[in-house]
Amino acid sequence: MKCDFCDQKATVFLTQLVEGNMKKVCLCEACAKERGVTDPTGFSLADLVLGGAPAFPVPGGAEPFATPGGPAKACPSCGFGLDDLLRVRRFGCADCYGTFRDETLAMLRGMHRGLRHNGKTPKGLIAREAKQRRLSELREKLESAIASESYEEAAGLRDEIRNLESA
Amino acid sequence: MMRFSTLVKHPADWMTGGPGVADGEHAAVITSRVRLARNLRRHPFPGWANREQRVAAFEVLRPAVEALAPMKKAFSGELGGLSPVQKQVLVERHLISREHAARGEGSAAVIERRQRFSFMLNEEDHLRMQSIQAGMRLSACFEALSALDTELEESLEFAFDADLGYLTTCPTNLGTGMRASAMLHLPGLVLADQITQVLQAVHKIGLAVRGLYGEGTESLGNLYQISNQSTLGEPEEAVIRRLERVIGQVAGHERNAREKLLEDDPGMVADKIGRAYGVLRHAHLIDSKEALNHLSILRLGAGTGFFPAEAIVTCDTLLMDIQPAHLQLHAGRKLSPDERDAIRADILRERLESLDAPTHGRDDSDDDGEDSGES
Numbered sequence: 001m002k003c004d005f006c007d008q009k010a011t012v013f014l015t016q017l018v019e020g021n022m023k024k025v026c027l028c029e030a031c032a033k034e035r036g037v038t039d040p041t042g043f044s045l046a047d048l049v050l051g052g053a054p055a056f057p058v059p060g061g062a063e064p065f066a067t068p069g070g071p072a073k074a075c076p077s078c079g080f081g082l083d084d085l086l087r088v089r090r091f092g093c094a095d096c097y098g099t100f101r102d103e104t105l106a107m108l109r110g111m112h113r114g115l116r117h118n119g120k121t122p123k124g125l126i127a128r129e130a131k132q133r134r135l136s137e138l139r140e141k142l143e144s145a146i147a148s149e150s151y152e153e154a155a156g157l158r159d160e161i162r163n164l165e166s167a
Numbered sequence: 168m169m170r171f172s173t174l175v176k177h178p179a180d181w182m183t184g185g186p187g188v189a190d191g192e193h194a195a196v197i198t199s200r201v202r203l204a205r206n207l208r209r210h211p212f213p214g215w216a217n218r219e220q221r222v223a224a225f226e227v228l229r230p231a232v233e234a235l236a237p238m239k240k241a242f243s244g245e246l247g248g249l250s251p252v253q254k255q256v257l258v259e260r261h262l263i264s265r266e267h268a269a270r271g272e273g274s275a276a277v278i279e280r281r282q283r284f285s286f287m288l289n290e291e292d293h294l295r296m297q298s299i300q301a302g303m304r305l306s307a308c309f310e311a312l313s314a315l316d317t318e319l320e321e322s323l324e325f326a327f328d329a330d331l332g333y334l335t336t337c338p339t340n341l342g343t344g345m346r347a348s349a350m351l352h353l354p355g356l357v358l359a360d361q362i363t364q365v366l367q368a369v370h371k372i373g374l375a376v377r378g379l380y381g382e383g384t385e386s387l388g389n390l391y392q393i394s395n396q397s398t399l400g401e402p403e404e405a406v407i408r409r410l411e412r413v414i415g416q417v418a419g420h421e422r423n424a425r426e427k428l429l430e431d432d433p434g435m436v437a438d439k440i441g442r443a444y445g446v447l448r449h450a451h452l453i454d455s456k457e458a459l460n461h462l463s464i465l466r467l468g469a470g471t472g473f474f475p476a477e478a479i480v481t482c483d484t485l486l487m488d489i490q491p492a493h494l495q496l497h498a499g500r501k502l503s504p505d506e507r508d509a510i511r512a513d514i515l516r517e518r519l520e521s522l523d524a525p526t527h528g529r530d531d532s533d534d535d536g537e538d539s540g541e542s
Contacts, residue, residue, distance in 0.1 A: 078211045092215035094208055094326030094334045104331075107338055113373070114400015117332030119343040120313065122320045125327055 003028035075099040135164055169280055171249065174242040175256055175496065178484050179282035181301040182260075194470035195418035197350040197390070197483060200261065201308040201407075202297040203316055204335045204344035206326040212336040213274075213289045221273040224293050231322045232277045232286045232294070235315055241279050247272035252501070255492030261299060263287055284315065291336050292344075294319075303414065305347050305407045313403070332399060342399030347407055349414050350379075354389040354467040355424035358439070365420055369393055369413060387456060388463035388486065393417065425471055440468040440525050447515050448522075452508040458489050458515060465519075473525035485518060 003010045008028030073082040076099065080092025085100055089107065097104055108115055138161050145154040181198045206212055210224040233243055246254060246267070254268040262285040263276050274289040287295040298312035319325075326334040332342035340346070356362040366376045377392045393414055395406045428436050443464035446453070453461075462482050469478035487493060489511045495502050498510060 078215060080211075080215055089338065090214060090336050091212060091334070091338070093211040094206060094328075097328060097331060097334050104338065108341070108399065111339060111397075112342065112399035113397040116330055116400060117328070117342045118400055119332060119345075119402045120316075121329075121332075122325055122327050123317070124320045125324065 001026050006030075073099065131164065131167075135161065138164070169240055169242040171242060171244060171253055174278060174280065174282070175260075178487065179260055179262075179299070181282070181299050182484050182487055183301075183480055194479070195351055195353065195421040196303040196414060197352055198261075198299055198301055199304045199308050199347075199349050200297060200299045201305060201312050201345065201347045202295055203312060204292040204333065204340045204346075205294040205296070205316070205319070205323075206334055206336070207293050208324040208326045210293065212291075213293060214291060214336055218273065221289055225273050225275065225289055227323065228288045228294060229275060229277070231319055232288065234322070235318055237279050237284055237315070238277055238286070241277050243277040244275060245272060246270045246274045246276065249276075252492050252495045256496050259487060259490045259492050262297075264290060264295070266291065267295075284312070292340070294323075303349065303411065303418070305349065305411055305414075306404075309345070309347065309403060309407055339396075340398050343401075343403050343406070345398055345403050345406065346394055347410055348392050348394030349410070351391045351393060351414070351417060351421075352389055352463065352466060353391055353417070353421050354463055355421045355428060357389045358436070359424040359428055361420070361424055365417060366391065369417065372409075372413065373397060374410065374413060388459035389467075390459075390463070425467070429471060436467075436471070437473070437525065439464050440473050444468070444519075444522075444525055448519050450512045450515065452505075453512045453515065454504075454508050455490060455511065458511055459486065462486055462489075468525055474522060478522060481518060481522065485515065488514060488518075 001010045001013075002008070004026050006028060008030065010026035011029050012027040012032040013025070074080065075092055075096045077095035078093040080096050082100060082103065085091065085096070085103060091097060091100075105115065138157055142154055142157040142161065145151075145157055207224055207227060210216065210227070211220050213221055213224070216224065229243070232238060233241070249257075254263070257263040257276060257278070258265055258268050260282065262278050262282060264287065267274065267276070267287045267290045270289070274287070277286040277288065279285065283299060285297050285299075287297075296312060296315065298308040300308050328334055333344040335341050335344055353362060353365075356365055369376055373396055375392075375394050375396045377394070379387050379390045379392070393410070395410055397406070443461040447458070447461050447465060462485055465474070466479055466482035468474050469476060469482060488497070491502075491507055494507050494510050494514075497514070498506075502510065
């Protein structure tokens, strides 16, 4: 197979799905190096090479998120912007999925067989989350028990919280 | 910890087949592979993290992976500490991805000594773990890998959402984070001109078909990978059952195609196998594409009674050993393409020296009025 940019033999092959369309790029070693493909630590290589979209964002870069009509949404945990997401179709951190929930759901339509996870769940995490939920419930009850001067109930709740915390 | 030279000195378990190598199914299904993508809950994903954040995630991941029971005496190396040839050897053995090989400091590979499990740290996701076995063993691969994943959950907090499942850098891996694939050898379907039809049918039911080295690679040596595309909405076991069913059907088509070819046009099959044998036994300069294609036909010969069934293992080991990085590792220095072609031919002649000429044609000519029954 020949390089897309010259007549040399292609040794680097990139394939990327963009909105359901397959983009394929074949490059020889020299053209790959020239276009920075030999160190693909970033996102969206095919776009980078084809020039279909700007290069992947620079982590922590000074790119403003401002768009006409106000600042674009960004993830409060990692600073990844909605414009980054729409451009590279990748996420910056776990919290991005919460920040960009609606955009994510739109993106997922047609991508998979379903829209809801139906597989393995991390048992430890589920148990930890259930424990945290139970603890905050108990703490709320404890506060209201103290506020209503139900000291006997409060003592029981306090013991339950202690037991759960040390479990 | 194991040294790189010790790791790659021996062929991987799956290269030497293991049990069942001579049965009909293994003739078509070379390997089964399952990978799971996982990320840490409180660290930015590797592609967006800055150097410091990547190193921080790396320092959490590495001890957890190295503490897994099967990984205790594993090879564990930062990619920055490996030479380009060493990294390429790992790519050729399917132990790391091509993308991972391009990374350096802050990314690592942890590989079990028999190369059944490998872990990529700070790939596109924080953790990409893989299980690979010879033959049709997707369920076994998944169960073994899932057990390690469960063990990791005790020390690592993975990014997980009750609705979306395991959270990944790319939404195409979201949910189970699982990609299950099989490497198939389908020379019968190619020779019978049925390959396009079969692969299109596979594609239609939502499975991906790729060449030898995954996305964007050409199909060489009649080798194809079939894998799932969807990772959200179904349990892992259901995805694997569907893949196993489809791959079983493709393997069945391959078997039928081989039988029919031998029945309808035995002369053509014998000629192809004889020529492949002749070239591989006598060439002094051979490039990897030509070698792969002839080895593929030799492997077909081993699966159809032209050679002893054990020759399949010889072919599978050679498929790996004649690739550019493996040759350079063998030679202990960088080789020019011309030098590689010469050394490749030397290795092929040497390893195939004890393989007798194909016998199928001769059995037919020993005509005593009875069918020899050989298949």
